[in-house]
Amino acid sequence: xxxxxxxxxxxxxxxxxxxxxxxxxxxxxxxxxxxxxxxxxxxxxxxxxxxxxxxxxxxxxxxxxxxxxxxxxxxxxxxxxxxxxxxxxxxxxxxxxxxxxxxxxxxxxxxxxxxxxxxxxxxxxxxxxxxxxxxxxxxxxxxxxxxxxxxxxxxxxxxxxxxxxxxxxxxxxxxxxxxxxxxxxxxxxxxxxxxxxxxxxxxxxxxxxxxxxxxxxxxxxxxxxxxxxxxxxxxxxxxxxxxxxxxxxxxxxxxxxxxxxxxxxxxxxxxxxxxxxxxxxxxxxxxxxxxxxxxxxxxxxxxxxxx
Ligand code: CP
Ligand code: NVA
Numbered sequence: 516x517x518x519x520x521x522x523x524x525x526x527x528x529x530x531x532x533x534x535x536x537x538x539x540x541x542x543x544x545x546x547x548x549x550x551x552x553x554x555x556x557x558x559x560x561x562x563x564x565x566x567x568x569x570x571x572x573x574x575x576x577x578x579x580x581x582x583x584x585x586x587x588x589x590x591x592x593x594x595x596x597x598x599x600x601x602x603x604x605x606x607x608x609x610x611x612x613x614x615x616x617x618x619x620x621x622x623x624x625x626x627x628x629x630x631x632x633x634x635x636x637x638x639x640x641x642x643x644x645x646x647x648x649x650x651x652x653x654x655x656x657x658x659x660x661x662x663x664x665x666x667x668x669x670x671x672x673x674x675x676x677x678x679x680x681x682x683x684x685x686x687x688x689x690x691x692x693x694x695x696x697x698x699x700x701x702x703x704x705x706x707x708x709x710x711x712x713x714x715x716x717x718x719x720x721x722x723x724x725x726x727x728x729x730x731x732x733x734x735x736x737x738x739x740x741x742x743x744x745x746x747x748x749x750x751x752x753x754x755x756x757x758x759x760x761x762x763x764x765x766x767x768x769x770x771x772x773x774x775x776x777x778x779x780x781x782x783x784x785x786x787x788x789x790x791x792x793x794x795x796x797x798x799x800x801x802x803x804x805x806x807x808x809x810x811x812x813x814x815x816x817x818x819x820x821x822x
Pocket of ligand 1: 567568569570571572641649780781782
């Protein structure tokens with residue numbers, strides 16, 4: 516049976532108003548984790564993961580439990596996406612058992628196909644291109660700390676999945692962001708173009724530079740992500756060389772506003788993209804940011820699977 520369903524493949528699947536509503540629900544859930552217990556009673560969620568995970572897996576599993584539903588984790592060795600079985604067959608079969616799918620894949624096209632071949636809501640739990648649940652949690656965290664105040668977010672590091680979702684989210688919500696990457700590691704051109712279009716409509720600024728110090732000048736928030744993402748392990752030496760000078764350390768932080776907050780999607784490669792003492796500093800909000808994954812994703816689950 517086909518019916519109208521909603522996915523979260525990219526942050527741009529949500530309007531500014533929907534994100535605002537999502538954040539309101541998140542606030543309620545954060546205050547009272549069991550406020551919506553039984554809202555998803557009898558519903559189940561398949562977690563189809565091609566890559567390892569701590570935050571995404573645990574927060575979705577606990578989130579479903581706290582909403583009265585059940586999550587079923589299907590790790591890299593279980594389904595062998597596209598090897599043991601095609602994405603099409605996996606999507607169609609899961610549709611006979613569960614009520615929603617979270618997919619974590621290498622190729623972004625696999626998440627898109629999962630949605631195409633399934634009548635269930637599909638949530639992107641990270642692909643090589645995007646990480647919308649992370650981006651939404653990041654922007655919820657920024658809103659918690661600063662409200663609607665105009666702030667400058669500075670992202671120093673790799674123009675990859677986490678940054679792509681953050682850029683789209685900043686554009687849609689009208690947040691200013693400056694990005695510093697080494698030459699050749701800039702964000703995807705199409706995503707940047709789209710994010711800038713949203714930003715223009717929402718009166719915010721997106722700037723891309725190659726100088727980390729210039730990027731963090733007057734920053735309220737400094738954000739970084741690993742230099743070697745999942746699947747890029749064989750490029751470690753080359754990438755470590757490429758990102759020299761891009762570490763978020765005390766010297767770089769001293770170029771930002773006094774008291775600038777430190778964010779990282781985690782996992783962190785301590786001593787590479789971020790210095791230990793910065794990650795552990797009083798201004799680091801990385802664990803609150805990680806906690807917010809749970810609250811935001813519960814609101815996402817209610818939005819897509821509830822009702
Ligand atoms: N930030 C994040 O998605 O973490 P995991 O890879 O541990 O899920
Ligand atoms: N860019 C990182 C994010 C991990 C949450 C990766 O893809 O491995």
